[in-house]
Amino acid sequence: MARRLMQVAFAFSTASLVIGLLGSSVSGHASWVNVIITGLASLVFIPVIPVIGACIDFLRRKEWEFAAASIAVLALLAYALSRLS
Amino acid sequence: MLVAIIAGVAAGCLGTLFGVGGGIFLVPVLQFVVGLSFDSAAAVSQITIIGTSIAVACTDANRRLANVRLAMTLQVLTLAGALAGGFLLAVIPAAIEQRIFGITAAVIVVVMLRRLDIRNIILDVGCDVGRLGARIADPESGCEVSYRVRRWPAAFAASTAAGAISVLGVGGGVLIVPVLNAWCGVPLRAAAATSAFMIGATAIPGVVAHLKLGHLVVPQLAAAAVLGVLAGSRLGIWLGPRIGIRSLKLLFALILVAVAAKYLLFLGQPGGSR
Numbered sequence A: 001m002a003r004r005l006m007q008v009a010f011a012f013s014t015a016s017l018v019i020g021l022l023g024s025s026v027s028g029h030a031s032w033v034n035v036i037i038t039g040l041a042s043l044v045f046i047p048v049i050p051v052i053g054a055c056i057d058f059l060r061r062k063e064w065e066f067a068a069a070s071i072a073v074l075a076l077l078a079y080a081l082s083r084l085s
Numbered sequence B: 001m002l003v004a005i006i007a008g009v010a011a012g013c014l015g016t017l018f019g020v021g022g023g024i025f026l027v028p029v030l031q032f033v034v035g036l037s038f039d040s041a042a043a044v045s046q047i048t049i050i051g052t053s054i055a056v057a058c059t060d061a062n063r064r065l066a067n068v069r070l071a072m073t074l075q076v077l078t079l080a081g082a083l084a085g086g087f088l089l090a091v092i093p094a095a096i097e098q099r100i101f102g103i104t105a106a107v108i109v110v111v112m113l114r115r116l117d118i119r120n121i122i123l124d125v126g127c128d129v130g131r132l133g134a135r136i137a138d139p140e141s142g143c144e145v146s147y148r149v150r151r152w153p154a155a156f157a158a159s160t161a162a163g164a165i166s167v168l169g170v171g172g173g174v175l176i177v178p179v180l181n182a183w184c185g186v187p188l189r190a191a192a193a194t195s196a197f198m199i200g201a202t203a204i205p206g207v208v209a210h211l212k213l214g215h216l217v218v219p220q221l222a223a224a225a226v227l228g229v230l231a232g233s234r235l236g237i238w239l240g241p242r243i244g245i246r247s248l249k250l251l252f253a254l255i256l257v258a259v260a261a262k263y264l265l266f267l268g269q270p271g272g273s274r
Helices: A002-026 A031-045 A048-060 A066-084 B002-018 B023-034 B037-058 B059-065 B066-091 B092-112 B151-167 B173-180 B190-212 B219-239 B244-266
Strands: B134-138 B144-145
Touching: A002 A031, A002 A048, A002 B037, A002 B219, A031 A048, A031 B037, A031 B059, A031 B190, A031 B219, A048 A066, A048 B066, A048 B151, A048 B190, A066 B190, B002 B023, B002 B037, B002 B219, B023 B037, B023 B092, B023 B134, B023 B219, B023 B244, B037 B059, B037 B092, B037 B190, B037 B219, B059 B134, B059 B190, B066 B173, B066 B190, B092 B173, B134 B190, B151 B173, B151 B190, B151 B244
Parallel strands: none
Antiparallel strands: B134 B144
16 A cells, blocks of 8 residues: 555656656746646655555554654654754 | 756666665766755755655565564664754855765775675574564575574664765665675665665655755756656666676776765865855
């Protein structure tokens, strides 16, 4: 599930980067930069998906110490991403 | 733009072929050829690391080899290191950052030329591998093998340091993989797969720090470099079994020696400042 989601998000961000880059090169209009930024932003969020997947797996298998580690990782990532706002 | 794509392809290809990450090649090209500042080049490189990590982590072979328990344990420290590196980015002078980058390039040369590839496997599948060890399929012995993780403090220290230097646009794998393989008892392929699983998330605090400091000045350039790196990674995976790596490795080592010399010996020269 996490892998499928990751592949879809990766395809979306790659497509956004290609479309944004082509549009920006051909028309030069500033709005294409927003498409590129959308692609880059989605790319930055993708590595969070496998961490969530791993956390769910650890919780299901009741491997509490690793579940705690993955929750700590998610907390650190949330803190890092919150600094963007 | 075209230079960024070509540099991205080369960085992605070389990074995949040698398992050292392409950032060490991409940053100097973006700085000295494209004309970006060191911080802007590092910001672009940092984003390409996320792309490479996802592309490599999605492959089936990598998913089977990655030790997720070990990755999650070390990831807490790499992220703490990366957050600290992100804060230090705002206060450390560019000259020091470039010196650290040069030292990292020199370390990569040594690691690459003396790639240890210690087997670290236990043929008894039924043995106790401990909480962080694992069992993997070994193509050389043709059966399932086990490994245990030893010397945790070394792995913890390397992970924290790898996170801290990752903000300079270098993937942390260059430190994590050799330490896990040489000192901690992890087979090379498992260490590389585990590192690939980790470095994408490790790059996030660095990307955020660069964005906050306004280092990502030309998004188009980042997009071009990311697409180039993705294409280069595919090329590297395809080329790997088809070409003689030895001479290419020496060529890459020479390039890295030049990169290290440029950053360590010629600071203050035009193009060497922020």
